Amino acid sequence: MTRITTVINQKGGVGKTTTAHALATGLTNDGYKTLVIDADPQGNISYTMQVNPNTKGLYEAMKEQAPVTELMQQTVQGDILPSNLLLTAADMEFVETGREYLLDNILEPLKKRYSHIIIDSPPQLGILTVNALTACTDIIIPMTADIYSLQGLSQLHSTINKVKKFCRKEITIAGLLLTRYSDRIIISRDLKEAIEAKASELNSRLYKTIIREGVAVREAQTQRMSLFEYSLKSNPTQDYIRFIEEYLSQEKENKIHESKEKL
Numbered sequence: 001m002t003r004i005t006t007v008i009n010q011k012g013g014v015g016k017t018t019t020a021h022a023l024a025t026g027l028t029n030d031g032y033k034t035l036v037i038d039a040d041p042q043g044n045i046s047y048t049m050q051v052n053p054n055t056k057g058l059y060e061a062m063k064e065q066a067p068v069t070e071l072m073q074q075t076v077q078g079d080i081l082p083s084n085l086l087l088t089a090a091d092m093e094f095v096e097t098g099r100e101y102l103l104d105n106i107l108e109p110l111k112k113r114y115s116h117i118i119i120d121s122p123p124q125l126g127i128l129t130v131n132a133l134t135a136c137t138d139i140i141i142p143m144t145a146d147i148y149s150l151q152g153l154s155q156l157h158s159t160i161n162k163v164k165k166f167c168r169k170e171i172t173i174a175g176l177l178l179t180r181y182s183d184r185i186i187i188s189r190d191l192k193e194a195i196e197a198k199a200s201e202l203n204s205r206l207y208k209t210i211i212r213e214g215v216a217v218r219e220a221q222t223q224r225m226s227l228f229e230y231s232l233k234s235n236p237t238q239d240y241i242r243f244i245e246e247y248l249s250q251e252k253e254n255k256i257h258e259s260k261e262k263l
Contacts (some may be wrong), residue, residue: 002111003251005174006119007134008129009143013150017044019142020120020246022240023076023247026225027116028078031243035072037119038083039103039132041090045120046082049075050224062102062131063095065204068110077226081106091126100167103131109135125159133160134167138174140247142211145178145191150198157202157203170198173204174250177243209243211236 007020017040027034028208033251038046039058047053051073058081061068072081094102107117114218133139153176164171176199178192192206199206216234220227229235 002114002117004107004117004136005138005140006120006121006132007140007142009141010123010125010156011149012084012123014144014149015142015211017120019177019179021045021048022227023244024118025077025228026240026244029228032116033114034116034118035079035114036078036080037117039128040078040083040120040122041085041087043083046080048224049077049080051080051082055082055084057084059084059086061106068106087128090128094127099127100130100134106137123218130163133163133171134200136171138172140174140177142177142179144180150191150194153198173202175207177207177211180213181210182213182262207243207246209239209246211239
């Protein structure tokens, strides 16, 4: 079964796209057949993966202007269905019945080709976000250790619950991931405990791995390279390696759980 993970947070500056990119490129480096879906009209992950900004991609796929296999691109960092600026009009253009399932339908023929599909969602809660949630099997929420991230979590959880109720009841929150972390700041340690408690309330978990702050992230993005290619020994890169191990371990846990249920 293909694992389709949406990386989401409506709050900016929490490492959403950084996490989606690191997860996808890390899985690709580990030998997993992985596809990136850039559902963010800003197209940051498409830019980092060196996609031409004028190229066709997700928008054209949602408009059924061409088969999705013709719109995907292979880059040195992996496969991607890119974004472009036309997606900014998604809320006004996609108004027909069933619009919540456009991305889900697009991904259906790709599930046999990829073990993992990583969706970088938009920062705002619109139709693209609903599509990203409806199409996925699970969700990762990157967040920083600050009070605004904690407050925004309730709004995001409300959106997720609505999608579960009306579109895709099977989706789960795989985990909350602390990013851009500095344990030298006392308030970060206090909020980490509060976020861990909140994760438990959401029937989820706070990943054990914490992504530390590091200049290598911004430098790699400037060079349009993956962290693993740009600075393998940097703190953020090593943290993302451990996070990916933890992410993959969830799949083994789920298989064990499914086997017990069958018994």
